[in-house]
Amino acid sequence: MPDVFSAWGAILLASMLTLATRLSGPVVMAWLPMSPRIERFLQNLSLSVLAALVATMLARGGLREAAAVAIAVLVMMLLRKSIWAMGAGMICAASWTFWIG
Amino acid sequence: MTGKCKVYLTTVMVTESSFPITLTLSGIRLGVLQLAPVALFFIPFGIAFGVVAATKGMTTVQSISFSLLAFSSSAQFSTLEFWHGAVAWGSLALAVVAINARNVVMGAALAPWVNRMPLVQRLPTVALLNDANFAVCQAAFKEGSNDMGILLGSGLILWSAWVLGAAVGALAGPFFGSPAALGFDVVMLCFLTAMVTGMVKRPLRLVPVIVGAVVAIFTLHHLPQGWNVIAGAFAGALAGSLSDA
Numbered sequence: 612m613p614d615v616f617s618a619w620g621a622i623l624l625a626s627m628l629t630l631a632t633r634l635s636g637p638v639v640m641a642w643l644p645m646s647p648r649i650e651r652f653l654q655n656l657s658l659s660v661l662a663a664l665v666a667t668m669l670a671r672g673g674l675r676e677a678a679a680v681a682i683a684v685l686v687m688m689l690l691r692k693s694i695w696a697m698g699a700g701m702i703c704a705a706s707w708t709f710w711i712g
Numbered sequence: 713m714t715g716k717c718k719v720y721l722t723t724v725m726v727t728e729s730s731f732p733i734t735l736t737l738s739g740i741r742l743g744v745l746q747l748a749p750v751a752l753f754f755i756p757f758g759i760a761f762g763v764v765a766a767t768k769g770m771t772t773v774q775s776i777s778f779s780l781l782a783f784s785s786s787a788q789f790s791t792l793e794f795w796h797g798a799v800a801w802g803s804l805a806l807a808v809v810a811i812n813a814r815n816v817v818m819g820a821a822l823a824p825w826v827n828r829m830p831l832v833q834r835l836p837t838v839a840l841l842n843d844a845n846f847a848v849c850q851a852a853f854k855e856g857s858n859d860m861g862i863l864l865g866s867g868l869i870l871w872s873a874w875v876l877g878a879a880v881g882a883l884a885g886p887f888f889g890s891p892a893a894l895g896f897d898v899v900m901l902c903f904l905t906a907m908v909t910g911m912v913k914r915p916l917r918l919v920p921v922i923v924g925a926v927v928a929i930f931t932l933h934h935l936p937q938g939w940n941v942i943a944g945a946f947a948g949a950l951a952g953s954l955s956d957a
Contacts, residue, residue: 612769626781632812636819657821659924659948666925693906700902705895
């Protein structure tokens with residue numbers, strides 16, 4: 612356990628660096644002149660970053676998480692409501708834990 | 713000369729695709745309402761953080777302050793890995809930046825909208841940027857909304873839920889069971905999955921999704937924690953741009 616100064620130091624360091632990552636995206640883009648090419652890249656980026664996040668969570672998880680994602684995709688395609696998709700995925704994961712463990 | 717040229721280009725872009733950006737109370741309310749169901753499930757995660765932090769020796773005031781200031785489950789949990797007698801400052805800093813590097817990417821993707829707000833509004837709005845409100849807002853903005861209140865409101869509700877959870881966890885932690893039994897642990901996974909699915913409106917939009925996912929998985933064990941998401945994001949965006957051209 613760190614002493615009280617190191618503890619607050621670590622908290623402030625991690626918080627400030629996190630804030631810096633949030634602020635730097637718009638700051639960097641303010642310096643780049645927008646072009647149709649950059650705009651198209653950013654549009655694709657917003658989709659690929661989410662896909663990469665989901666894929667990473669899936670790779671760290673197991674069959675239970677994969678099943679939840681499959682159900683969520685299916686419900687989203689059928690109903691087009693993200694809340695229903697999220698709920699269906701959660702029910703799937705909870706029942707998996709209950710029945711299979 | 714280059715400076716002048718740059719100013720000229722920016723002005724042209726702004727006037728060409730100029731659309732008014734607003735930040736209204738009704739936008740904030742819409743953001744709060746849209747993310748309220750997700751925020752509800754942030755509470756158990758906040759609790760989980762408070763519990764783990766308490767067992768690692770973090771005081772209640774410290775874990776609440778940490779959640780208020782950082783508002784980042786991944787950065788906060790990984791900081792706990794460094795919670796020893798002598799803090800490894802360099803490694804801690806690197807880990808936090810790597811894990812949250814995706815914020816830079818998401819901020820850049822929202823920049824065309826965000827950078828049209830006055831600076832006073834821009835700071836609090838971007839300070840609350842996270843995976844969930846990014847997913848919702850960039851979808852809303854692409855569909856023609858110009859109200860940044862959605863981003864601010866959704867950030868505020870998620871932030872409140874996160875801090876509330878951490879407080880409950882730090883104070884009453886040992887009374888809670890595992891979030892996995894109720895499926896709370898897959899909330900973010902399923903929510904982001906739903907957002908991605910909703911965004912793929914034509915087959916070609918699958919290119920950045922598939923390339924991004926495959927590259928992120930294959931680089932997961934070859935890159936420091938967090939960077940595989942960046943690698944996947946850039947590869948996917950590049951592939952998407954090329955196929956869309």
